[in-house]
Amino acid sequence: MTAKSAELQGADIHFSLKRRMLGFVLACILVAATALGVNAYRSALHDADAMFDLHLQQMAHSLRGGVPLGLGFDDEDREGYDLFVQIWGPDGTPMFRSARSALPPRAVLGFSDAKVGGRRFRVYSLQTPMQTVQIAQDMDAREARARAIALRATWPMALMAPLLMLAVGWIITRSLAPVERMRRNVARRADDDLSPLSEEGLPDEVRPLVQELNLLFGRVSSAFEAQKTFVADAAHELRSPLTALKLQAEALRRAGDEGSRETAIVRLQGGIERAIHLVGQLLQLARQEAGETAHTVPRGPVSLDDLVTQCVSAALPQAQARGIDLGVAQVDAGAVTQGDASALRTLLGNLVDNAVKYAPQGGQVDVSLHAADAARATGPMLVVEDNGPGIPENERERAFDRFYRLGDRNGSAEGSGLGLAIVRTIAQQHGAQVLLDSSQRLGGLRVTVRFAASITPPAQS
Numbered sequence: 001m002t003a004k005s006a007e008l009q010g011a012d013i014h015f016s017l018k019r020r021m022l023g024f025v026l027a028c029i030l031v032a033a034t035a036l037g038v039n040a041y042r043s044a045l046h047d048a049d050a051m052f053d054l055h056l057q058q059m060a061h062s063l064r065g066g067v068p069l070g071l072g073f074d075d076e077d078r079e080g081y082d083l084f085v086q087i088w089g090p091d092g093t094p095m096f097r098s099a100r101s102a103l104p105p106r107a108v109l110g111f112s113d114a115k116v117g118g119r120r121f122r123v124y125s126l127q128t129p130m131q132t133v134q135i136a137q138d139m140d141a142r143e144a145r146a147r148a149i150a151l152r153a154t155w156p157m158a159l160m161a162p163l164l165m166l167a168v169g170w171i172i173t174r175s176l177a178p179v180e181r182m183r184r185n186v187a188r189r190a191d192d193d194l195s196p197l198s199e200e201g202l203p204d205e206v207r208p209l210v211q212e213l214n215l216l217f218g219r220v221s222s223a224f225e226a227q228k229t230f231v232a233d234a235a236h237e238l239r240s241p242l243t244a245l246k247l248q249a250e251a252l253r254r255a256g257d258e259g260s261r262e263t264a265i266v267r268l269q270g271g272i273e274r275a276i277h278l279v280g281q282l283l284q285l286a287r288q289e290a291g292e293t294a295h296t297v298p299r300g301p302v303s304l305d306d307l308v309t310q311c312v313s314a315a316l317p318q319a320q321a322r323g324i325d326l327g328v329a330q331v332d333a334g335a336v337t338q339g340d341a342s343a344l345r346t347l348l349g350n351l352v353d354n355a356v357k358y359a360p361q362g363g364q365v366d367v368s369l370h371a372a373d374a375a376r377a378t379g380p381m382l383v384v385e386d387n388g389p390g391i392p393e394n395e396r397e398r399a400f401d402r403f404y405r406l407g408d409r410n411g412s413a414e415g416s417g418l419g420l421a422i423v424r425t426i427a428q429q430h431g432a433q434v435l436l437d438s439s440q441r442l443g444g445l446r447v448t449v450r451f452a453a454s455i456t457p458p459a460q461s
Contacts, residue, residue: 033161037154044150056124063133082141086134178202194221245271304335311348323362332371335380337451339430347426350419355386363387379451385439396436400424
């Protein structure tokens with residue numbers, strides 16, 4: 001059997017905590033009651049035996065003064081009595097003998113055991129100057145009385161054990177009642193009910209589990225709300241470009257001459273490209289948010305200077321088409337972070353694309369990369385700045401919201417409002433911060449992505 005199959009078999013084992021607790025506790029009570037009962041029975045037998053010996057001794061001492069009154073040698077009324085007495089005079093002459101007594105004719109001083117005629121006796125003999133007294137007790141009758149006394153001593157334990165087991169069962173059932181109540185509440189819940197579970201009356205051992213479940217419900221509820229909002233916003237945002245495409249197709253169909261038809265085709269192609277861009281960004285955002293929720297972002301060393309080169313090269317055709325000076329202001333070699341190279345490429349690509357889009361015709365966009373500074377405990381930093389209109393300070397936080405547009409800031413750019421939302425999502429996955437402020441050098445917007453300081457570059461071969 002492999003370790004995996006053994007683990008799967010172990011996962012299929014189910015048990016009831018209530019039944020297990022009841023089984024262990026009731027078994028302990030039963031074992032303890034049995035042990036105490038046996039001990040009480042044996043102690044009662046020992047005490048009864050000592051008591052009967054003391055009784056024999058006391059009777060022998062009470063008969064030292066003479067023959068018991070009212071008793072004769074042939075007292076038939078004593079038949080069946082378990083005590084037998086013999087008394088001899090100083091010269092050995094019998095003075096008294098119980099009826100039907102078969103005691104030995106000689107006395108052994110003190111306690112002794114004797115067997116006469118198949119019957120066992122416990123005998124005590126006492127000698128005085130005036131007489132010798134011998135008292136015997138039938139061992140069968142003696143043991144029967146001792147067992148009766150011992151059984152009476154064990155009756156309380158025999159009665160208390162079932163009562164104690166019932167009390168313990170009731171206590172365990174009552175103690176686990178909040179857990180059972182919680183199970184029923186969860187079972188009765190609707191599929192879309194993610195409200196927190198009540199912690200009232202729960203034991204301390206169960207409360208942390210319920211608290212973690214409530215936190216899980218909160219995260220799932222937030223994910224559902226975000227998904228609903230995303231779907232609603234996406235449907236709303238897609239309606240406009242699709243409507244525009246429909247109108248442009250109608251215009252193309254109604255075009256009467258070649259010039260009007262060419263103009264309609266150009267507009268239709270532009271609308272299609274904007275719709276493709278919007279859908280692409282929607283898919284990017286959905287993919288990144290799904291990765292963040294599932295915590296499945298692959299981790300590995302990513303060379304940030306290579307990333308800067310790739311993103312700037314990819315954006316050069318767009319920048320050159322608008323006469324924008326796109327370049328690299330500063331790159332520190334050896335800047336490395338841990339993360340997903342594809343996601344980080346999307347992050348920097350969105351920042352450069354936004355900067356090129358909102359920079360004025362013939363403007364300037366610079367990308368900088370600063371390596372980690374161990375002395376200041378700072379990680380690598382990516383900086384993208386332009387000479388465009390920037391973002392007002394009171395709108396910078398809202399700029400990260402999905403589908404939030406700041407308007408046509410340069411008179412020609414049209415955005416989907418998803419670029420910075422994608423940037424923040426990817427940055428959060430990588431433990432980085434995204435800061436928006438004004439560029440002191442170019443006068444436009446400055447976007448800084450600051451990575452964690454704990455990242456160390458891999459050893460160079």
